[in-house]
Structures are given as structure tokens and as C-alpha cells.
Amino acid sequence: MTATSNSPRAARPQIDLDGLSIEELQALQQRVDAELDARSFEENLRRELDSHMRRQQRTAPSGGTPRGGSRRA
Numbered sequence: 001m002t003a004t005s006n007s008p009r010a011a012r013p014q015i016d017l018d019g020l021s022i023e024e025l026q027a028l029q030q031r032v033d034a035e036l037d038a039r040s041f042e043e044n045l046r047r048e049l050d051s052h053m054r055r056q057q058r059t060a061p062s063g064g065t066p067r068g069g070s071r072r073a
Helices: 022-059
Strands: none
Touching: none
């Protein structure tokens, strides 16, 4: 697998897919699938946390800590 940097963003390598064997293509597909799954998990977790924090802020008594929360010094 060869990577070249034709753009200012070197983090985006160009891959010569024609030069890869079927095994290398399958391994690359697995890596891509794993990365997409990780990104999806991260985005879902971020949404859940944001939603939870909004609910906590709505239910928190004025000037106090959210329900179930504790203050630490």
C-alpha cells in the first residue's frame, strides 16, 4: 500500500487500490468498517451525553447540584 500527499492535509493519504491484493483489500475494508463503527459509537455517545446533561440542567434546583449529583471540594 502506498500513500502520497497531494494536498496540504497529509492526514489523508491516497491509496493505490489497484496495487493491492485481494487480502490487502479485505484487510483495508475491515479497517474502514472498524473506523466507521467507532465514529458512529462516538457520535451516539456524544448525543446521549448532551441529552442527559440537558435533562439534568432542566431538573436541577436553582443554585444547587443536579439530582443524583454530589458536590466535592
